[in-house]
Amino acid sequence: MAARRPITTPRKQASQERSRVTVDALVEATARLLVRDGFDKASTNRIAQEAGVSVGSLYQYYPSKEALVAAVIDRHNRELMQVVRAALAEVAALPIEKAVRKLVVTAIDAHRLDPKLHRVLAEQIPRTGRLEKVAAFNRDYFILFRDFLESHRDELRAVDLELAAFVCVTSIEALTHTAVLHRSEMLSDEMAETLVDEATRLLAGYLMPREGGRTRQLRRYS
Amino acid sequence: MAARRPITTPRKQASQERSRVTVDALVEATARLLVRDGFDKASTNRIAQEAGVSVGSLYQYYPSKEALVAAVIDRHNRELMQVVRAALAEVAALPIEKAVRKLVVTAIDAHRLDPKLHRVLAEQIPRTGRLEKVAAFNRDYFILFRDFLESHRDELRAVDLELAAFVCVTSIEALTHTAVLHRSEMLSDEMAETLVDEATRLLAGYLMPREGGRTRQLRRYS
């Protein structure tokens, strides 16, 4: 028996130009409605209307509301990963403390890409059944970060890299997420910078060997 | 004009014994159904049925499904806070590193009180509109933890206690939550202990002054 197509998969490819427009409008409208009205009140009828398209067309391309939301999530995750990937590349050669600081800043920036959408996706999408995709981003981030740690192994204290990556990614994500989405008063002034300092200290202190400040850096040239 | 009663407030007090039983059954049934079927499929009709009560009775005491869920959340939060409060009391006299370790262990225990319910509350309840109560727990935890830090100020490096409490609470919560609810394989073996070690190092390293290990403890007797 053929593998059952997940119900969050788009129904068919748009081959003509006008249908591509339709599909884009649908995803865009979904994102707008998610932000404006939230997940529950974003009905397929409303989405179609907002997109200037009929419900029938909607169901030509997406078999369910979940599939539509999944498309929005995928798009958002791609944007996030792009930012994170760029930062990790840019930072690869830096000493770990500088690198970590830059990564914290990036995490905050990423949350500011589209904060309202991010918040809806994080807080209103039922993360069970077919829509576990919300967590997919963190998994990807985790893998990239582990590789990053691996390439800086000589600057680190002896660690289980898997575990360390888990600790770091989870902490960064939680701190920046909460700060941006629930304590936005923190982010206005120089508070943002202070938060970056603190987060950097948290992670750098965790990753780097104890005893004195700049010792181990020599090793990098051995 | 009188303050408008929030729609998550119970409708009336139960004065007779049998109605108290009804109310308890409703809350209990709601929790069970949330776990078994999730938020969306837990309809008021089903909840009433599960409680062995009619819908009408349900609406005598709770004006909406949200109010019922809010009651479940409150109950769960009270249980969590009880555990946390006890731990913080027990730990007040310990040196900060021991204290932090114990608090991490407690956080894990707290997540294990009723993991399935906790997961549903964390992942399926729309945290907008009337049901922001999910976040209330973290606020309470934050305040208690800030007081804890304050009473250990002499063991700490110079810090903004507000900010430090935010960093610590957010990190502990995220690490233990993710570990218990999304990486349960981590928690089976001695991995749990390793995680505790790591989390403790993360926070202790962040809170305590740099340079050498056990220096500052002298100050505690000054």
Next chain:
DNA sequence: ACACAATGCGAGCGATAGCTCATATTCAGA
């Protein structure tokens, strides 16, 4: 110019949701 495929339409189906209200039952106090 013609035929067939691709795309678009939207009234309306069945299901289920949250919730009300007229009515019945049980309890507490006199």
Next chain:
DNA sequence: TCTGAATATGAGCTATCGCTCGCATTGTGT
């Protein structure tokens, strides 16, 4: 014992949901 208040009942209302299907319109290849 009797009466009014408290409590319990559940059929059924309205609204909205996700989604289908028969048909109209537009595009493509020949």
